[in-house]
Amino acid sequence: MRKRRRETKMATVELERLNKRFGGFTALESLDLTIADGEFLVLLGPSGCGKSTTMRLVAGLEEPTGGEIRIGGRRVNDIPARDRDLAMVFQSYALYPHMTVGENIGYPLKVRGIAKAERQAQIRAAAEKVEMGHLLTRRPAELSGGQRQRVALARAIVRTPRLFLMDEPLSNLDAKLRTVMRAELKHLQRDLATTTIYVTHDQVEAMTLADRIVILNAAKIQQQGTPQEIYDRPANTFVASFIGSPPMNLIEGTVAEGRFHHPDGGVALASAPQGPAVLGVRPEDVTLAAPGEGDFTGKVYSSELLGDCTLLNVRVGDKLVAAKVGPQDGRDMDEPVGLRLAPGALHLFDGESGARIEGRA
Amino acid sequence: MTHTRRTRAAIVAGQILLAAFVLLPFFWMFSVSLKPPSEPFAIPARLWPEDPTLSNYVTAFRPEFRTYFLNSLIVSAASVTICVTLALLAAYAFSRGALIALTALMGMVVLAQMFPHSAIIIPIYKMMRSADLLDTKIALIIAYVSVTLPVAIWMLRGFLVKLPVALEEAAAIDGAHPLRLFWEIVVPLARPGIIATAVYVLIVTWQEFLFALSFTSSKAERTLPVGLNDFIGQYGIRYGELMASSVMVSAPVIAVFFFLQRYFVAGLTAGAVKG
Numbered sequence: 282m283r284k285r286r287r288e289t290k291m292a293t294v295e296l297e298r299l300n301k302r303f304g305g306f307t308a309l310e311s312l313d314l315t316i317a318d319g320e321f322l323v324l325l326g327p328s329g330c331g332k333s334t335t336m337r338l339v340a341g342l343e344e345p346t347g348g349e350i351r352i353g354g355r356r357v358n359d360i361p362a363r364d365r366d367l368a369m370v371f372q373s374y375a376l377y378p379h380m381t382v383g384e385n386i387g388y389p390l391k392v393r394g395i396a397k398a399e400r401q402a403q404i405r406a407a408a409e410k411v412e413m414g415h416l417l418t419r420r421p422a423e424l425s426g427g428q429r430q431r432v433a434l435a436r437a438i439v440r441t442p443r444l445f446l447m448d449e450p451l452s453n454l455d456a457k458l459r460t461v462m463r464a465e466l467k468h469l470q471r472d473l474a475t476t477t478i479y480v481t482h483d484q485v486e487a488m489t490l491a492d493r494i495v496i497l498n499a500a501k502i503q504q505q506g507t508p509q510e511i512y513d514r515p516a517n518t519f520v521a522s523f524i525g526s527p528p529m530n531l532i533e534g535t536v537a538e539g540r541f542h543h544p545d546g547g548v549a550l551a552s553a554p555q556g557p558a559v560l561g562v563r564p565e566d567v568t569l570a571a572p573g574e575g576d577f578t579g580k581v582y583s584s585e586l587l588g589d590c591t592l593l594n595v596r597v598g599d600k601l602v603a604a605k606v607g608p609q610d611g612r613d614m615d616e617p618v619g620l621r622l623a624p625g626a627l628h629l630f631d632g633e634s635g636a637r638i639e640g641r642a
Numbered sequence: 643m644t645h646t647r648r649t650r651a652a653i654v655a656g657q658i659l660l661a662a663f664v665l666l667p668f669f670w671m672f673s674v675s676l677k678p679p680s681e682p683f684a685i686p687a688r689l690w691p692e693d694p695t696l697s698n699y700v701t702a703f704r705p706e707f708r709t710y711f712l713n714s715l716i717v718s719a720a721s722v723t724i725c726v727t728l729a730l731l732a733a734y735a736f737s738r739g740a741l742i743a744l745t746a747l748m749g750m751v752v753l754a755q756m757f758p759h760s761a762i763i764i765p766i767y768k769m770m771r772s773a774d775l776l777d778t779k780i781a782l783i784i785a786y787v788s789v790t791l792p793v794a795i796w797m798l799r800g801f802l803v804k805l806p807v808a809l810e811e812a813a814a815i816d817g818a819h820p821l822r823l824f825w826e827i828v829v830p831l832a833r834p835g836i837i838a839t840a841v842y843v844l845i846v847t848w849q850e851f852l853f854a855l856s857f858t859s860s861k862a863e864r865t866l867p868v869g870l871n872d873f874i875g876q877y878g879i880r881y882g883e884l885m886a887s888s889v890m891v892s893a894p895v896i897a898v899f900f901f902l903q904r905y906f907v908a909g910l911t912a913g914a915v916k917g
Contacts, residue, residue, distance in 0.1 A: 340811075340815060341814075341815075342811050342814070342815075361814070362811070362814045362815050363814050363815070363816075363817045363818060363819065364817075365815075367815065368815065368816075369811075369812065369815045371808050371811070371812060372808075373806060373808050375806065375808040375809050375811065375812035377809060377812075377813075377827060378831065379830045379831060388813070388816050388818075389816040389817055392813075392816055392817040392818045392822065393817050436816070446815075
């Protein structure tokens with residue numbers, strides 16, 4: 282007898298020294314990554330960073346140039362996609378246009394030879410879970426983008442795979458629907474407790490969904506950690522500029538005698554090595570001061586009221602520094618202002634490598 | 643505005659003229675088929691018979707015609723089935739395989755269809771003779787499949803490269819074996835292309851004359867286009883019966899084309915836009 286859903290299927294995913302080259306292009310270089318059982322892992326990065334390649338390697342849609350992939354402790358390099366016991370949601374949804382919604386959802390079951398009656402019950406259950414139970418006889422072409430997305434999800438959850446793979450599943454939806462689906466996805470994954478690898482270039486999706494985020498750039502892992510860790514302690518300037526909306530301000534200057542120097546200002550630092558450095562500060566940690574006061578001075582470039590706050594872009598030297606200030610604190614264009622950076626919320630990065638420099642207050 | 647209007651009118655008039663030019667022979671064929679023996683060459687010529695009669699059809703629909711028709715049907719149906727099946731498999735490989743060798747092979751496929759029939763008929767004839775296949779339907783089927791296959795592969799490839807690979811990947815992850823995936827995902831989605839290709843092969847084989855004349859000699863094995871030749875005698879041509887037969891030969895193809903033309907047009911352009 283088949284047990285009810287969620288019989289324990291261990292699905293730790295281990296990637297070891299994984300390499301992938303396409304001709305002369307290195308998509309992935311010596312990647313080491315372990316994904317815990319039941320974890321929601323988000324692979325985040327700009328396009329071409331290797332995140333989709335990583336997922337496709339795990340899926341078995343690409344063959345690695347080198348390295349090893351293990352799912353549930355077993356090497357799967359030579360196992361075809363169909364036998365890896367996973368489900369995937371594609372960016373394009375990849376619904377079969379010639380099948381109805383019900384047939385689409387039931388295809389993984391049909392292929393595995395599950396009897397029709399049982400199949401129907403499982404199709405219905407999966408469709409109900411994504412609120413598509415009333416549209417089982419429609420064809421994909423008759424559905425809206427959001428509905429197609431749900432069908433793709435239902436097709437993934439209709440079986441009980443060891444692993445979910447999601448390749449930018451929300452990127453084709455409009456902003457409002459994306460927010461709704463994001464929350465639904467989170468609930469779904471928690472209920473099913475299935476190990477999930479989720480690929481996206483949208484840092485908001487990554488922050489809201491992930492148990493752990495892995496940030497990739499130029500075929501390499503830049504940082505991995507919980508959303509909080511990555512937000513609070515970005516490992517380098519790339520991560521700092523990628524996470525947060527608007528992203529962290531990065532100001533180039535030099536450190537000398539316990540102080541960060543810039544032509545238009547500077548801040549005291551408790552302890553930092555001498556030399557060129559990049560100072561990072563998030564827009565919400567920048568407050569306004571009278572011109573000439575504060576840590577930096579500049580001229581207002583733009584002032585955008587967002588409702589709950591005002592986003593000021595201030596020209597400091599040849600750079601724009603963003604500041605999130607109160608809704609009443611809007612300024613005129615070209616108005617001179619002072620900027621105060623919250624002490625204790627500053628990040629310092631090496632001027633050359635861009636790596637985080639620890640050990641200051 | 644009036645300028646574009648006038649241009650449009652001119653274009654439409656041109657199209658009507660062109661259509662008339664193309665359709666006139668067909669109309670003439672039909673008209674002559676209804677004329678009694680005295681009329682086809684009457685002067686002044688008449689577009690429409692003065693005294694329409696179906697007697698030509700009665701004579702044309704002789705037992706031989708029925709044999710020829712059946713032969714044509716068997717040869718065409720077999721050619722279409724075999725050619726489309728082979729072309730589908732080949733086109734799938736050509737559209738999905740990334741091998742350089744395949745690109746070279748595809749080039750050879752194009753090359754293969756550049757030889758005129760009259761250039762290859764003698765080698766094919768010799769091959770058929772050594773294989774002892776002359777005066778059989780199999781000889782015609784083999785010849786037809788080999789001359790239509792290159793274009794069929796090209797047409798189908800045009801369709802298949804447009805099918806999103808993600809669908810096949812999704813099916814693979816859903817657990818489908820490559821053959822099952824081909825049968826349940828690729829073939830249904832390529833259906834318009836398959837129909838278009840089948841129509842193309844049907845039209846070519848149904849009207850083929852040269853091979854049919856050369857490779858068959860007995861009445862029992864002849865096909866319709868050769869059968870029409872019966873009305874062209876040494877001392878005269880029986881136009882009425884010839885045209886009546888022609889109408890009966892054309893009718894099935896015209897009907898097929900009429901119902902499936904949208905697939906056919908799509909098939910010819912599919913490769914042109916992409917791939």
